Amino acid sequence: MDNIAGSKPALVWAVHISAALLVALWLFPTLGLLVSSFRTGDQISGSGWWQALSTQEAQLPAIRLKGEEVQKDGAFVIEGNLFDGRTSTISRWGINSRDPNAFAAGESTTLPDGPTLTLQEDGAFALSSTSTMAEMRMPRVFATATTPPEFTLQNYNNVLFQPKAGQGVGQAFLNTLTVSIPATIIPILIAAFAAYALAWMEFPGRALLVAAVVGLLVVPLQLALIPLLQFHNSIGIGKGYLGVWLAHTGFGLPLAIYLLRNYMAGLPRDIIENAKVDGATDFQIFTRIILPLSFPALASFAIFQFLWTWNDLLVALVFLGSGDDQMVLTGTLLNLMGSRGGDWEILSASAFVSIAVPLAVFFLMQKYLVRGLLAGSVK
Incomplete structure (x- = not known):
């Protein structure tokens, strides 16, 4: 059966x-990160991303009243609104954390210092007293409110275009692009020539070179960081984009050569032999035959190399630096986590900005990924 x-x-x-x-x-998790990046901080802290389209009732964090004192009908009055333009409806409120729902919306209470406080459903408050309140410490209000779904682009505006606020990643985004694009193209160019030579050109020591490339695949890059940085300093490169490009090229070449060599070695021998019979040189064979046929392997390695360099932090810190004009996205997100652990809307928008480009690269080139990885695995 x-x-x-x-x-x-x-x-x-x-x-x-x-x-x-x-x-x-x-x-x-990716969908949740995307939805959270368009929500306000209060909504993120008050409900999950799966509740973003529903009206939520939650206990708001304590809000300290503020406003300008004016005289009205023989009394001193301070008026304002808790929500500063947001659309929320208050059901219960209080003036201390022990009883945050002591009063209904629209009710009044007398504060310990003497003034009278009234809070309406829409968040409008009025604080009145027979004497001036200029020296009085403004009270805090605890409120339970219902909030309709709210989405905003302000998170991305803060993240991308307001570096002076200490939370922008626009410069870091450009720095990461400046590092990743050359660090992906350079090793592909070098590895393609080396792979063709190891696959199709006969010369003494070729097998030893292939074995050395395979051996370098298991060498941890951490072992080479300090010696390589000292070498860069000794020849005058120092820290900068050139140094980080060369470092990523060196660390990525073993995998690139291994992957491309396996693919090129599996190409039909008859094509290459016929091209040589017709008088084509090795360079002409490489550029006109091997490279077009090897595009799946080139694209496969390009995905790996770009994702690695885009998400890298260690190599960038060692060979580029940690200044504001040098920091890459991963370092900036780490700083945001350290200094702004409560600003979830900023963190979610920053994180989604950091993964948007790798996702686009992967989905555009993923059809070549499996073909490139399986190159040379079967005969």
């Missing part, structure tokens, strides 16, 4: 279910 046409083995169903679970484990 297991071989009936149209039936699927249990292993196939297990693979499909596992793949669906892996996709869900990746998709739901």
